[in-house]
Amino acid sequence: VSLATSIAGVSLSSCLYNASGPLCTTAEELDAIGNSEAGAILSKSATLEKRAGNPEPRYFETPWGSINSMGLPNEGFQYYLDYASRAEAFAKPYIMSISGLSHQDNVDMIKALAGQKHIAAIELNLSCPNVPGKPQTGYDFEQSRALLQRVFEHVSLPLGVKLPPYFDLPHFDMMAAVLNDYPLAFVTCVNSIGNGLVIDPESESVVIKPKSGFGGIGGDFIKPTALANVRKFYTLLNKDIAIIGCGGVKSGLDAFEHILCGASAVQIGTQFMREGTTCFSRIARELGEIMQQKGYADITSFQGKLRSLD
Numbered sequence: 001v002s003l004a005t006s007i008a009g010v011s012l013s014s015c016l017y018n019a020s021g022p023l024c025t026t027a028e029e030l031d032a033i034g035n036s037e038a039g040a041i042l043s044k045s046a047t048l049e050k051r052a053g054n055p056e057p058r059y060f061e062t063p064w065g066s067i068n069s070m071g072l073p074n075e076g077f078q079y080y081l082d083y084a085s086r087a088e089a090f091a092k093p094y095i096m097s098i099s100g101l102s103h104q105d106n107v108d109m110i111k112a113l114a115g116q117k118h119i120a121a122i123e124l125n126l127s128c129p130n131v132p133g134k135p136q137t138g139y140d141f142e143q144s145r146a147l148l149q150r151v152f153e154h155v156s157l158p159l160g161v162k163l164p165p166y167f168d169l170p171h172f173d174m175m176a177a178v179l180n181d182y183p184l185a186f187v188t189c190v191n192s193i194g195n196g197l198v199i200d201p202e203s204e205s206v207v208i209k210p211k212s213g214f215g216g217i218g219g220d221f222i223k224p225t226a227l228a229n230v231r232k233f234y235t236l237l238n239k240d241i242a243i244i245g246c247g248g249v250k251s252g253l254d255a256f257e258h259i260l261c262g263a264s265a266v267q268i269g270t271q272f273m274r275e276g277t278t279c280f281s282r283i284a285r286e287l288g289e290i291m292q293q294k295g296y297a298d299i300t301s302f303q304g305k306l307r308s309l310d
């Protein structure tokens, strides 16, 4: 069986790779992904300038997932641009995530990426829930349109967007109406569910310091929401916009479910943070075994073929 897939002409040896965020902030962390069975290397969302992020503790795991309010800590745009030539050593695409603090910052970063031959694609983050005072662009349809309008005046590399999870059906239609107006290579569904709260009943306290303990939720907690977002956008978006699944993937079966809902590739975040790079080879092996048992030779044999009950 083959787990290979291609997104906007970018070929991935495996449809499984890391979600932006966990363990992809430093060159050493990015190298570890390059040396793993991940099908691509995706960097931590970059801002123009280096950021320390929010005070710690800012990440916490429970048996059912994670909560984080990292606050966009990253080495700064130039660092991830410079890393691109180092990524060449790994026979897999290097994708840069950007999350500018303003539309202008996003446009400036995208202009600087023009013609960069070692960067396979850009993942524009519309959904960071943890920059105090900054609403998530993805929940403001006019702002999303305004930003994409400016982005597509300057972008030359394949570009996709990282979306927040949506919960109200009209919101899917409203966001799809925006996204279908632009030549996006992909959309990644979903980012963490923003502003959840995990508490410790023993100490009667929150578990992370920033934002009075509020943070983005990932892991098992969010898989049904992630699958719904993958499925909905798969049915609503132009077929040349690939859907990348993200949320609650910790096994081959979880990855299989995302692909069945319509995902062309699957990102792993919380489980990667927990397990390290072995998660890519383990989940790929498990997915391959499931495909073998079901008689599917490749991803496209079952991609999007979720049955309804009517």
Ligand SMILES: C=Cc1c(C(=O)O)[nH]c(=O)[nH]c1=O
Binding pocket: 021, 045, 068, 069, 070, 071, 072, 073, 099, 125, 127, 128, 129, 130, 131, 191, 192, 216, 217
């Ligand atoms: C880029 C910032 C993000 C962060 C963060 O750096 O706090 N956490 C998330 O769960 N999602 C994000 O998109």
